[in-house]
Amino acid sequence: MKVTVVRAGGVAGMVLTVEVDTGELDADATAQLTGLVDACEFPDVPPAATKGRADTFDYELAVEREDGAVRRARFGQGAAPPGADALVTWVLDGPHGHRRIGR
Amino acid sequence: MSDVSGTLTAVISCRCEIAPPSLLLRVAERGGRDARDAALRTLLVSAALRSRRTALGATLRRFGLSPADLEFLPAQAPATGPENTVYDAAGGEEEALPGRRVRGTDDPPTGDAAVDQAFDGAAATATFYREVFGRDSIDGRGLDLVSSVHFRRRYDNAFWTGDQMVYGDGGGGVFVPGGLTRSLAVIAHELTHGVTQFSAGLEYRGQSGALNESFSDVFGVLVEHRAGYVDAASASWLVGEGILDPSLGGALRNMIAPGTAYSGDDQPADMDAYADLPADDDPRNDNGGVHINSGIPNRAFAEAARTLGGRAWETVGPIWYEVLTGGRLAPTADFAACAALTVTVAGERYGESSAQQDAVRGGWEAVKVRLPADPR
Numbered sequence: 081m082k083v084t085v086v087r088a089g090g091v092a093g094m095v096l097t098v099e100v101d102t103g104e105l106d107a108d109a110t111a112q113l114t115g116l117v118d119a120c121e122f123p124d125v126p127p128a129a130t131k132g133r134a135d136t137f138d139y140e141l142a143v144e145r146e147d148g149a150v151r152r153a154r155f156g157q158g159a160a161p162p163g164a165d166a167l168v169t170w171v172l173d174g175p176h177g178h179r180r181i182g183r
Numbered sequence: 184m185s186d187v188s189g190t191l192t193a194v195i196s197c198r199c200e201i202a203p204p205s206l207l208l209r210v211a212e213r214g215g216r217d218a219r220d221a222a223l224r225t226l227l228v229s230a231a232l233r234s235r236r237t238a239l240g241a242t243l244r245r246f247g248l249s250p251a252d253l254e255f256l257p258a259q260a261p262a263t264g265p266e267n268t269v270y271d272a273a274g275g276e277e278e279a280l281p282g283r284r285v286r287g288t289d290d291p292p293t294g295d296a297a298v299d300q301a302f303d304g305a306a307a308t309a310t311f312y313r314e315v316f317g318r319d320s321i322d323g324r325g326l327d328l329v330s331s332v333h334f335r336r337r338y339d340n341a342f343w344t345g346d347q348m349v350y351g352d353g354g355g356g357v358f359v360p361g362g363l364t365r366s367l368a369v370i371a372h373e374l375t376h377g378v379t380q381f382s383a384g385l386e387y388r389g390q391s392g393a394l395n396e397s398f399s400d401v402f403g404v405l406v407e408h409r410a411g412y413v414d415a416a417s418a419s420w421l422v423g424e425g426i427l428d429p430s431l432g433g434a435l436r437n438m439i440a441p442g443t444a445y446s447g448d449d450q451p452a453d454m455d456a457y458a459d460l461p462a463d464d465d466p467r468n469d470n471g472g473v474h475i476n477s478g479i480p481n482r483a484f485a486e487a488a489r490t491l492g493g494r495a496w497e498t499v500g501p502i503w504y505e506v507l508t509g510g511r512l513a514p515t516a517d518f519a520a521c522a523a524l525t526v527t528v529a530g531e532r533y534g535e536s537s538a539q540q541d542a543v544r545g546g547w548e549a550v551k552v553r554l555p556a557d558p559r
Binding site: 086089092131134135136139140154182 | 277339342356357358372376395396423427431443446447449464465466467470471474475509
């Protein structure tokens with residue numbers, strides 16, 4: 081399973097992409113990530129839009145399963161669907177991700 | 184809120200408080216429609232009377248309102264000036280804002296660098312707008328300055344919520360720890376989003392959004408220039424210098440040479456390289472390039488300021504300020520409309536074919552924004 085978080089905007093206006101692949105994680109980290117993914121909702125209807133607030137962050141969260149199925153959510157800061165904030169924080173702030181700045 | 188204002192005004196004249204705020208909040212959240220409206224009106228009025236128009240942020244956010252919805256309330260007495268208050272969010276998120284009050288207008292420094300820098304930066308920005316342009320705080324009507332620091336954990340950002348400033352501690356890989364409050368240009372940039380909100384109201388998408396960003400960069404650096412007595416010729420024209428993680432580069436943006444501030448900086452220097460991005464929900468598209476294409480009007484300003492020399496806040500700054508706040512710039516304005524208005528305002532202030540108007544025209548020509556034909 082591969083989890084990718086794109087964070088863009090902010091006062092810097094930079095695009096940060098962080099990717100975590102369970103193929104590179106130990107069993108504990110894989111269990112943590114799987115639990116967070118299972119607890120995360122990917123609503124068909126996006127959460128209430130927060131677009132238009134200057135310099136807040138916008139996010140894209142994508143989870144690609146081994147069978148190739150991809151679930152994706154896009155949301156603004158403060159409008160994450162249930163479970164998404166915890167998953168995004170684990171990916172962005174944890175030590176497991178491959179980080180890249182750029183569009 | 185327009186139908187609310189009459190009732191609120193009536194309640195203001197009554198000046199009665201009939202229930203504690205906690206009870207009113209419960210009624211506002213759980214009561215029927217009429218009870219909810221009445222409780223909300225009473226809450227807002229009692230809060231406004233008790234603590235001025237300031238610390239209403241949390242209440243307003245709760246009901247999807249902004250300080251603009253309180254425009255009908257009397258402006259504060261100019262003699263008092265805005266209160267300047269800093270709160271500690273202690274790592275909390277949006278629902279924790281503003282946090283615990285840690286410094287007020289008349290309080291001494293706290294020793295917490297983030298608190299004291301946010302306090303000083305807000306004060307310097309308000310002083311700039313008052314002394315240079317005669318503007319009474321962010322909204323022109325004495326809106327109190329509210330800042331929250333230590334937002335979330337390792338949060339690499341600062342932003343204006345619509346009624347207050349919020350600063351993270353940085354250290355998340357983009358900003359150095361403490362960098363966001365260390366930069367006066369960043370503080371003034373964010374507070375200028377408030378000025379734009381209360382004046383031109385530029386929509387945060389596409390070219391109007393890029394103008395919104397650019398006005399914040401322009402006045403962000405002008406506040407810094409004035410505080411450091413930096414003239415246009417010797418200015419670096421960097422926004423947020425020295426606060427990025429060193430692995431990324433030296434600054435957030437370079438106004439005179441867009442696209443060179445940090446590794447991966449993709450700001451275009453003129454319209455030939457304009458990034459035509461959709462204003463959709465893909466975060467990579469930056470609301471239609473608001474932080475990308477802002478490099479174009481940024482450079483137009485910096486080029487004009489360099490041509491004229493001297494203090495940019497006294498030369499080109501007043502032209503840009505009149506364009507932003509004078510009521511003629513539409514919320515959906517594009518670069519061409521803004522450029523034409525700056526040329527018009529320069530002519531009004533300094534005369535047609537004046538050196539100032541020529542410099543402004545030259546700035547836009549340098550970035551290849553189409554201007555109305557020069558009548559000469």
